[in-house]
Amino acid sequence: MGFFYDKNAGIDSLKVDAQAFDYIYKVRRTSDDNLLEFRNLKDDNIYVYRTDYLEKKSAMLKLVGSEEKPTKGVGISIGWCVVDPKIIEKTLPMLNELGVTNIDFIYSQYSQRNFSIRTERLESILISSNQQCGRSDMMSFEIFDSLEKWVKAQNGFMVLDFGGEILPKDIAKHKFLIGPEGGFSEEERVALAKQADNIYALDTKLVLKSETAAVMIAGRYV
Template sequence: MKFLYSKQAGDEQICLQNEQFLHLKVRRAKLGERIDVRNFKDGQNYIYEISNLDKKSAELSLVFKHSVESEELNFSLGWAIIDTKVIEKTLPSLNEIGVDKLIFFYSDFSQKNFKIDKDRLERILISSCEQCGRNSIMQIEIYKNLDEIIKAYKDVALVDFGGVNFENYTQNELLIIGPEGGFSQTEREKISKKYSLNSKNILRSQTAILGIASKVLV
């Protein structure tokens, strides 16, 4: 774990309980040990010392702070909603790679019974940031359908079979990845610009979005 997240980071004293306290127990933290704590808001790195430790909580005292190097993350991706269990497993990897914003929507082939729990996704993202050292949480947006995304974003392109080679992508458009089964013909007709990955195999939705993110950011 690179650091610990807390909304109270910056206060002179912090009391850690429940899940946050469990992180310290797993690390076998000791009295007097110093802990890096961040709040994802002010770009600061707060160093606390464990001043009190018992079986259910820990009290931290602020020692000093310093600025964390800012991250210029400006790459967003659209992703048709698929099985939420698959989304949750893929989310940490997209966060680690450096995707700034993930824009979910229900495509024609999405199963409408899959519901996004933004609070749960935020907890997963916080844990991912603590592990990889990212000093910001990937943003999450949810739209009802592709039409709403087209209204909200000016330049949109599909990642789809028959598109131009992805090597021609210049990061001017918001890339949209479809669900298992791809896009419907109606959706394809709504967006003229399309890119295709250089793969002979049919990729799963989560494989495609990880491949796109890696090609652009890594």
């Protein structure tokens, strides 16, 4: 555990609610003289608290210090055509640990429209992931209801798709577009060939799942 999260971290007296109380004092077996590090994920500070007093299902903590300690994402941005939300939720912690800064979720022609992206659920997953890996900022999301609208909003992007030239090992950071299960439609491929800065493929003869491609792209910059 890199730190504990509380949106109010930074105030002089911080109340720990029942859920966090159970984890801190029962699961982690924290003693009341231990120093506890908190982040609010809105700034880059670590806030250090000491237990002031314990109640049956809560605790009051007293701020004893703080330190600016940024551990941010590395500036990777991905356009990810929508796949099953269960797959997204499972993959998100890995992308978070690899430093992805932003994900645009795009409903392309082969994305199933009945899949709904619950951003509040994704934010909860990210908070847990940040606490584990120590990241100090929150990944951001945006949702686009068509690939056409997403393309119009971009200043430049590259596509990861079958048939492109092999992705160089030393390629600079860039926004990458990754297709859904089944890839892009022929109509989308024709349009992307004109709109994208370049179309790349990974150096493998294996067929990769959409989430595997996303992790491999993010892993290039770690």
